Amino acid sequence: MTDRRTLWGIGCGVIAGALWGLVFLTPELAAGFTPLQLSAGRYVAYGVIAAVLIAPRWKQVCRQVDAKGWFALIRLSLLGNILYYICLAQAVQSGGVAMTTLIIGLLPVSVAVLGRHDNGSVPLQRLALPLALGIAGIVCTVWGNVGGTSGSLFSVVCAFGALIAWTLYAVDNSRWLSRLDTVSSQDWSLLTGLVTGALALSLAVPAFLLSPGTHSGAQWGGFAGLMAGVALLCSVIGNAFWNRAARLLPLTLMGQMILFETLFALLYGFLWEGRWPNLMEVTAIALLCASVLTCAVAHRRHGSA
Template structure:
C-alpha cells in the first residue's frame, strides 16, 4: 500500500513539470504564488466545517514546523523548479530531482532499527552514477536549448529544499499520530496559502510585462489544476505513504515523480530520450529496485524469529 501511494503521488506530481511550459510568459515566483494561493483557498474551504476540532490538536511547535515545511516543500521549492524548467527544460529538471533518494536514504539510515547504510550502498552508487549522466548532459547540451548550467543550479537547489522537506515531514507525521494525513495536508495548505498572500504583491508588481485576458485565464486554470492535482491529491498520497514506509524507503519512492515527470516532458517535447537520459533512467530504476530488495530481506529477517517462537 505504501508503494502504491508513492507511485500515485509521483504520477500526480510529475504533472508539475509541465505547468511552467504551459504558461511560460509568467515568472517562476508568479507560478508559485498562483498555485499555492489556490491551494490555500481550497484547503480553507475543506477545513472550515471542522475548524475547531482540527485546530485543538495543533500546538505552537507544530505550527512552526508547518511554516518551514511549507517554505521548503512548497513555496521556495516550486520557484526553483519553475526556474529550472525555464532554464534547463523539463527532462533535465525532473531527472535531477530524481536523485533525492540518495540524500534521504543516507539520512534515514541513521534512524533507529533502520537498514544499515552499507546494505544500501549498491542502490546509492547506482543513483550517483545516474547523477553523473545528467551533470555531463548539462555541460554538453547545445546553447540553443536554453541555459542548461543555470537550470542545473536551480534544480540542485530545489533538490536540497525538497530533501529537507521529505525528511522533516516524514518525522512529523510519525510523531503526530493524532493528526490525520488529510488534516496535515490541509494545514500545510493553509500555511502555504498565507505565505502566497504575503508574496502576492512582490510576484505581480516586481515583474514587468503585460498579459492578455486569455493568458490570465490559462494562468488561473493551470494554478487551480496544479493545486488540486499535485498539492491536494498528490500530497495526501505522499503523507499516507510516509506513515507506511521507513524513511530509507520513503526516499526511494521519490523516483516515481522522476519517472512520470520525464515521461510527460518527453511527450511534451515530442522527442525520444537521449542516450544519457536513458542511462540515467535505467540507473535510477536499478537504484530503487535494489533498495526495495534490501528492505524485503531485512523485513524477512526481522519477522522470522517471531514466526519461530509462535510455532
C-alpha cells in the same frame, strides 16, 4: 503485514510521483509568467482548496496541533512548497526540464543519507547497490538529455537550491508524521496547504503588482486554470498520497520513492516533445526502476533480519 504495508506505501509513493511530475511541465506551459508568480499563484490556489476541504472539521483538527506543530507547518511550507517551487520554476525556465529533473533526481541519495539514523531505516551499506543504480541512472539521464551542453550557473544553483529545500522538507515532514498519531495524513496535507496559502499571499503583491507583464485576458484565464489544476492534483492530492506513504515506509525507502517523480517528469517531457526516449534514456529509466526495486528488497530483508 509488513510486506503489505510496504506495497501500499510504494503504491502511494508511485501515485504521488506521477502527480508531482506534472510540476516540471508547468513552468513551460506558463513560460510567460515569472517563477515568483507561478509559486504565488499555485500556492494561493492550494490554500483556497485546502480551506474549503478542511472547513467542516476545522475546530476538531485545529485542537490536535500544538504550537510546535504550527511552527513545523510554517517551516515545511516554506521549504517544501514556496522556496522549492520558486527554485524549480527558475531552473526549468533558464536551464530546461532535463537539467532540472536530473539534479532533483539526486533526492533519493540525499534523503537516504540525511535520514540514515531514523527508526526503521536501513544502514547505508545495505543501500549501496540501489544508490549506485540510482546515480548511474541519473548519469545516463545527464548524458542522454543534456549531452555536451550545460545550463547557466544560475539555473544549476537554482536546481540545487530546490534539491536542498526538498531534502530538508522530506526528512522533517516524515519525522513529524511519525510523531503525530492524532492528525491524519490528509489533514496534515491540508493544514500545510492552509499555511502555504497564507505565506503565498505575501508573495502575491510583489509577484503580480510589481511585475504584471503584458498578458491578455485569455492568458490570465489560462494561468488561473493551470494554477488551480496544479494545486489540486499536485499539492492537495499528491501531498496526501505522499504523506500516506511516509507513514507506511521507513525514511530511506521514502527517499527512493522520489525517483518516480523523476521518471514521470521525463515521461511527460517526452510526451510534450512528441518523441520516444532514445536508448540512453531507456537505460536510465531501467536503472532508476532497478534502484527502487533493490531498495525495497533491502528493506524487506532488513525487516526480517
